[in-house]
Amino acid sequence: MKFEAVTIKDIAKALGISTSTVSRALRDSYEISPETKQLVLDCAETLNYRPNPIALSLKERRSRSIGVVVCEIANSFFSQVINGIESIAYDKGYNVIISQSHESYEREMMDLHYLSSRSVDGLLISLSTETNDISHLQALHQKGLPIVMFDRISDEIQTHCVVADNFKGAYEATEHLIQRGYKKIAAIANSEFLSITTERLAGYKEALHTYGHKYNNAYVKHCFYGGMVFSEIEEAVNKLFTLKQRPDAIITTSDKLTTGCLKTLVRRGIRVPEDIALVGFSNSDLAELLNPPLTVLRQPAMEMGRDATELLLQLIESKRPITQFEKRVLSPELILGHSSVPQPDLQLIK
Amino acid sequence: MKFEAVTIKDIAKALGISTSTVSRALRDSYEISPETKQLVLDCAETLNYRPNPIALSLKERRSRSIGVVVCEIANSFFSQVINGIESIAYDKGYNVIISQSHESYEREMMDLHYLSSRSVDGLLISLSTETNDISHLQALHQKGLPIVMFDRISDEIQTHCVVADNFKGAYEATEHLIQRGYKKIAAIANSEFLSITTERLAGYKEALHTYGHKYNNAYVKHCFYGGMVFSEIEEAVNKLFTLKQRPDAIITTSDKLTTGCLKTLVRRGIRVPEDIALVGFSNSDLAELLNPPLTVLRQPAMEMGRDATELLLQLIESKRPITQFEKRVLSPELILGHSSVPQPDLQLIK
DNA sequence: TTTTTTTACGCAAACGTTCCCGATAACGAT
DNA sequence: ATCGTTATCGGGAACGTTTGCGTAAAAAAA
Structure with missing residues (x-):
């Protein structure tokens, strides 16, 4: 089941020279005569020699x-x-x-x-x-x-x-929503452990603050599994919708959350943006084809x-x-x- | 910049035994006494020994x-x-x-x-x-x-x-379109070299034949790069739309072609399915969220x-x-x- | 006690490669 | 003739691991 690879030994044997010479010839060392080099190169060519990267890794201690x-x-x-x-x-x-x-x-x-x-x-x-x-x-x-x-x-x-620039991105997205007239902007974010969560929420809060909106803790939901578990998003959306002061916009902090949130809204028959607006981080190529075409923060x-x-x-x-x-x-x-x-x-x- | 990994030699030296013994002890060989084994195991543990997979690969000639x-x-x-x-x-x-x-x-x-x-x-x-x-x-x-x-x-x-089962999939998709009343079904397919192209088009043709539709060569467009080059899809769609007998449905044979086709249609302001229907192979999780929600053939x-x-x-x-x-x-x-x-x-x- | 068997370990080769040391020969300089 | 150079090559160790073989001591059998 294994095929025998050709090694420098084979070349050495074929040419009646030592492996060191072969090695050096292949590496174009100065201490090998041009004739020998050519001989080795030709032989390597005809035998279809391929250096063994594993042996190399072992020798050079790098993979x-x-x-x-x-x-x-x-x-x-x-x-x-x-x-x-x-x-x-x-x-x-x-x-x-x-x-x-x-x-x-x-x-x-x-x-x-x-x-x-x-x-x-x-x-x-x-x-x-x-x-x-x-x-x-x-x-x-x-x-x-x-x-x-x-x-x-x-x-x-x-x-x-x-x-x-997570802060800036979230800031701009929130600012965008505010400028479009949205007043009650909620956020669905990832696990609190993640740096992106902190930074993006900070941008969100800062934008709210700049424009004189007051920050409402009930408007921020965390999805611990970042949308890997779909029910998590459903729950977040549900909670937002049972608030007496229902939000009129949502900002989501990652790809999976964004599409997951849209999916939840669609399945629940909630219209976007008529019932609620949505802006989120996403790098999907399909954002413009979604219903509705999504306003997204695209990362480079x-x-x-x-x-x-x-x-x-x-x-x-x-x-x-x-x-x-x-x-x-x-x-x-x-x-x-x-x-x-x-x-x-x-x-x-x- | 390189950190020195601990090897069986280090263990051998530490314990004053040979590397072969260490090796065998680690592999739980029968010819090593339980005491020595324990000694080696403990030592390996404390030194945090990790076998070098590269050396192993070289030895066993498998990676x-x-x-x-x-x-x-x-x-x-x-x-x-x-x-x-x-x-x-x-x-x-x-x-x-x-x-x-x-x-x-x-x-x-x-x-x-x-x-x-x-x-x-x-x-x-x-x-x-x-x-x-x-x-x-x-x-x-x-x-x-x-x-x-x-x-x-x-x-x-x-x-x-x-x-x-590409044949069956394409057959069923085409059959589905026919049963929904579509008469002029076009196909946008991949390179003719690909097995999936042949098989899927065969299913398409067979369905047409079964239901008494006649096959029209002008209705089949190939995208050599399978949608990697977007203009390719645009061109295919354009050609279909300049036909005197404009098709009323399109079937696409791969993920990229499906979404690319939809993108082209949307950008050209062509309504789906009012102006033309679309069914395609796709494994996108977002199919149901698209505008319109796409009828897709999903592969396992x-x-x-x-x-x-x-x-x-x-x-x-x-x-x-x-x-x-x-x-x-x-x-x-x-x-x-x-x-x-x-x-x-x-x-x-x- | 002697012989055999078992137990438990070490030596060394091997995997494919590189590279440090020699080694040899040719050649010119002394 | 001797020496130093230079050019060209080979021997062998090393990278970390496994494993066939050998062997000492200990245990068992004789």
């Missing part, structure tokens, strides 16, 4: 692969991030090993353990919604594993980070992936330990749809 | 990793397949390396070369839309690399396959991934060469939306 931990691939934002990661890694000859936490802390730990046992050279991670304690990451980091965090970060680890996902990977490779390939860390903050983009247009205005559009 | 080649991760169908693949691989201790062809033949070749040089133990692949010649795959297969194909397969390679993606992985691991772990190959055919599911409901019926629904 030329990086680990990626995200909560879900089947999520527009993360799959776009991965595209960014891949594009850079591929160019630099690095292998990308992707694993999903499925928003589970336990699973994240397993992934991390798995990746480190696979001896990846570095790690890109966006924390799971359940993750509160990051001592497992700390441990890896202190052992010297280069780590770059993106999107859902933690400042308990001193390293490079790449995030969207691909770019985030690229940036994070560049920073990681920089960390990996640096000779001396790096102590100055960078936090890149990219701007999200507010893309207008119809889900945030109050009824009178809507007539004008249609 | 315990499988390669996956799909055209795009950011595609509901494929990300769901990957979830299925991952779930099985993870259980069996296999690593999954994902790479994307982005529907490019050249890129697929590079991916394959990369994966094989990475010495994966097996390969799961769904061909790119450009792929016409599969001699590169043949070569790998003949060298003994276990391969399982899924979704977009080729019967030029004798191996396990996992596919949806997760299950396909799981099945394919099981078959692959079976191939990999088999002692003797396998000559009997299996082709698993799973049923897609027709999920009704509003995009395939003629106008009068639509009144009733609303």
Whole structure:
């Protein structure tokens, strides 16, 4: 069932020379005569020699692969991030090993353990919604594993980070709703553990404050599993709708929450934006095709992936330990749809 | 920048015994005394020993990793397949390396070369839309690399396959449109190279034939890049709309084509299903939220991934060469939306 | 007691590669 | 003739692990 790969030994044997010579010839060392080099190169060609990356990894003590931990691939934002990661890694000859936490802390730990046992050279991670304690990451980091965090970060680890300007995004989305005349703006957010939750809610609150709206705690609902469990969103929406002061707009803080919220509203027969407006973070390509076309905050996902990977490779390939860390903050983009247009205005559009 | 991992040598040195003893103790060999075993185990524990998988791979000549080649991760169908693949691989201790062809033949070749040089133990692949010649795959297969194909397969390679019942799916979708009263049903399909194209169009034609509709060649448009190039879809739609006998329904044969087609129609201000009906293959979770809610053919993606992985691991772990190959055919599911409901019926629904 | 068996461990090779040290030969300089 | 250079190559250790074989001591059988 196994096919025998051709090694430098085979070339050496075929040519009657030593493996060291073959190795050096292939690496174009100066101490090999041009003739021998050519001989080796030709022989390697005809035998279809491929260097064994595993032997190389063992020798050089690096695997030329990086680990990626995200909560879900089947999520527009993360799959776009991965595209960014891949594009850079591929160019630099690095292998990308992707694993999903499925928003589970336990699973994240397993992934991390798995990746480190696979001896990846570095790690890109966006924390799971359940993750509160990051001592497992700390441990890896202190052992010297280069780590770059993106999107859902933690400042308990001193390293490079790449995030969207969550505060600004949420601020602008809320401001947008206010300017459109909405008065009672609710928020459905992720787990309180997550950095994005804190930052986005802060932007939301700040916008309310700036425009003289007062913050209502009952208007903010948290979905611990970030929408992985659908009933969570249903419950959040239900609670908002049973308030005496029913909100007239909702802002959601992540992809899954946004589409999940819309799904709940649609299934309950609540009209958007006539009954309630909706604006949310989402990187779905289908936002404009939804009913109604959604006003979304789109993160520069691909770019985030690229940036994070560049920073990681920089960390990996640096000779001396790096102590100055960078936090890149990219701007999200507010893309207008119809889900945030109050009824009178809507007539004008249609 | 590198952290020194603890090896069996360290344990051996610490305990004053040989590495072979340590190795055997860790593997719970019968020829090691219980006391020594305990000693080694304890020592490994305190030193936080982790076996080096690279050294193991080199020794055992297997990497315990499988390669996956799909055209795009950011595609509901494929990300769901990957979830299925991952779930099985993870259980069996296999690593999954994902790479994307982005529907490019050249890129697929590079991916394959990369994966094989990475010495994966097996390969799961769904061909790119450009792929016409599969001699590169043949070569790998003949060298003994276990391969399982899924979704977009080729019967030029004798191996396990996992596919949806494309014929039946397309037949049922077309039948559905016919029964709803549509008379002029067009199809927007993928590259003619792809197995799914042939099979799905065959189902489409068969349904037309069964119900006495005659097949019109002008009603079938191919998108060579399967919707990766958006203009392709626009062009296909435009051509259909310039026909003297304008079609009253469209069936699309893949996820990207389905949503791309809807996007084109929406942007052109064409109403669905009032002006034209739409049914397509899609695994998007958002189908029901679209405007209009889409009637889709949903493939059992997760299950396909799981099945394919099981078959692959079976191939990999088999002692003797396998000559009997299996082709698993799973049923897609027709999920009704509003995009395939003629106008009068639509009144009733609303 | 002697012989055999069992128990418990070590030595060393192997996986494919790189690279530090030599080693050899040719050649010019002394 | 001797020496130092230079060019070109090979030997062998090393990366971390497993494993076949050998062997000492201990236990069991004779």
